Amino acid sequence: MTEILLQNLDLLIFLVLLALGYTAGSMAEKRHYRSIHEREMELIKLPVVTAEGRFPPGKVKESFMVSGNAVISIDYFKRLLAILRNIFGGRVKSYESLVDRARREAILRMKEEAKARGGGMVLNLRLETSTIGRSANQKKQVGSVEALAYGTAVVFNRK
Amino acid sequence: MKFTPRQLEGNVNVSKGHPLAELGWMIGGLLLVVLLVYLLLGFGADYLAERMPVSFETRLGIAADEAFPGDDDTDLQERLDALLALVPKNSPLHQYSFRVLRSPIPEVNAIALPGGTIVVFAGLLDKVESENELAMVLAHELGHFAHRDHLKKLGRGLGLTALSLVLFGQDSAVTDMVSRAFITFDSGYSRKQESAADSFGLKLLVARYGHAGGSTDFFARMSQEAGSKTAYLLASHPHPESRIDALQRMIEQAGYGEKAVEPLLIKLHPEGINGIQ
Numbered sequence: 001m002t003e004i005l006l007q008n009l010d011l012l013i014f015l016v017l018l019a020l021g022y023t024a025g026s027m028a029e030k031r032h033y034r035s036i037h038e039r040e041m042e043l044i045k046l047p048v049v050t051a052e053g054r055f056p057p058g059k060v061k062e063s064f065m066v067s068g069n070a071v072i073s074i075d076y077f078k079r080l081l082a083i084l085r086n087i088f089g090g091r092v093k094s095y096e097s098l099v100d101r102a103r104r105e106a107i108l109r110m111k112e113e114a115k116a117r118g119g120g121m122v123l124n125l126r127l128e129t130s131t132i133g134r135s136a137n138q139k140k141q142v143g144s145v146e147a148l149a150y151g152t153a154v155v156f157n158r159k
Numbered sequence: 160m161k162f163t164p165r166q167l168e169g170n171v172n173v174s175k176g177h178p179l180a181e182l183g184w185m186i187g188g189l190l191l192v193v194l195l196v197y198l199l200l201g202f203g204a205d206y207l208a209e210r211m212p213v214s215f216e217t218r219l220g221i222a223a224d225e226a227f228p229g230d231d232d233t234d235l236q237e238r239l240d241a242l243l244a245l246v247p248k249n250s251p252l253h254q255y256s257f258r259v260l261r262s263p264i265p266e267v268n269a270i271a272l273p274g275g276t277i278v279v280f281a282g283l284l285d286k287v288e289s290e291n292e293l294a295m296v297l298a299h300e301l302g303h304f305a306h307r308d309h310l311k312k313l314g315r316g317l318g319l320t321a322l323s324l325v326l327f328g329q330d331s332a333v334t335d336m337v338s339r340a341f342i343t344f345d346s347g348y349s350r351k352q353e354s355a356a357d358s359f360g361l362k363l364l365v366a367r368y369g370h371a372g373g374s375t376d377f378f379a380r381m382s383q384e385a386g387s388k389t390a391y392l393l394a395s396h397p398h399p400e401s402r403i404d405a406l407q408r409m410i411e412q413a414g415y416g417e418k419a420v421e422p423l424l425i426k427l428h429p430e431g432i433n434g435i436q
Binding site: 022 | 166176
């Protein structure tokens with residue numbers, strides 16, 4: 001028994017990493033989504049728009065740039081699903097949640113910064129994404145997705 | 160109108176469906192594809208083996224030779240060439256350039272490798288006691304080449320190796336890996352193939368010596384060690400006794416007759432074993 005295991009050590013390591021990737025990855029994802037939901041509810045009163053803002057004179061006290069970014073890593077299990085998807089084609093479902101989480105987390109961090117500095121609104125939101133760890137689908141490469149959200153926070157004069 | 164922010168229900172950016180279900184579907188699909196390819200290659204292998212040109216086979220053989228290191232043996236080579244000269248001129252066997260290697264492995268066996276290499280193991284040479292027996296062994300292996308058994312045996316792996324050779328070339332790592340994984344030589348020929356090779360060998364032996372003497376001696380000696388026939392039900396080779404029976408029948412039908420065998424003219428046995436120092 002032990003002999004068979006040792007002979008197929010590569011396979012064993014692969015299966016362990018796969019199981020680890022699945023359990024740890026889905027646990028992390030669930031927890032992250034819960035946190036995202038909670039914080040989104042907390043910050044729901046702080047509007048973020050992609051439009052440029054025009055305000056009557058005297059309305060705006062101060063404006064400054066706010067930004068937030070987040071890096072989310074793929075795990076072994078998600079990578080395997082994506083590799084199999086490369087064979088069959090179709091939506092890479094396993095990566096969709098990564099991009100979604102990275103984007104929402106980045107916006108949340110940006111909003112948190114805006115709120116901390118007294119902002120009442122974020123204008124001109126822009127989003128950027130990039131990959132960290134080039135050629136993420138290649139062997140022995142685990143990649144991450146980075147999302148950067150930035151915009152102009154506006155502090156209003158209270159009258 | 161007053162703006163009331165609201166949290167969206169659900170998530171349009173992430174597709175629904177359990178990841179494990181997705182994995183199951185895709186792995187299932189992949190297995191199905193592999194199975195189909197494997198089955199197709201199984202049907203294709205025999206077809207391919209019959210029609211593969213000898214020049215292409217020689218290219219396959221280079222990888223095979225490395226798996227069975229042995230020394231060129233001029234004595235054995237001479238005997239093989241003598242047999243080969245008796246094969247009809249139009250036989251595809253003449254397209255091969257045969258090599259006989261002598262391997263130190265103590266197994267009682269000889270194998271035909273793609274590309275025209277015959278490896279004779281030391282264990283077999285140990286047991287051979289006459290020129291006629293040796294000729295029978297070599298003629299038997301030539302029979303495998305004539306019937307292309309050595310290629311059929313490779314079965315499905317042959318199709319993959321040939322494909323990889325065409326796609327990636329002879330020196331690529333992929334071809335090396337595929338041939339290593341699929342060209343295995345420990346699986347024997349089927350009983351039918353062995354019997355056909357025996358019959359080919361017998362004809363060549365008679366052409367060489369004018370009689371069938373010595374054709375069964377080797378198997379007779381083997382059958383004493385082989386044990387009961389039941390153990391051979393699942394074996395790749397026929398039981399030596401069955402081979403002797405079949406050969407005897409052929410000898411009678413063709414009226415070959417048997418005469419005294421020629422003693423060995425070369426020293427085949429490793430030093431020490433026969434008391435020769």
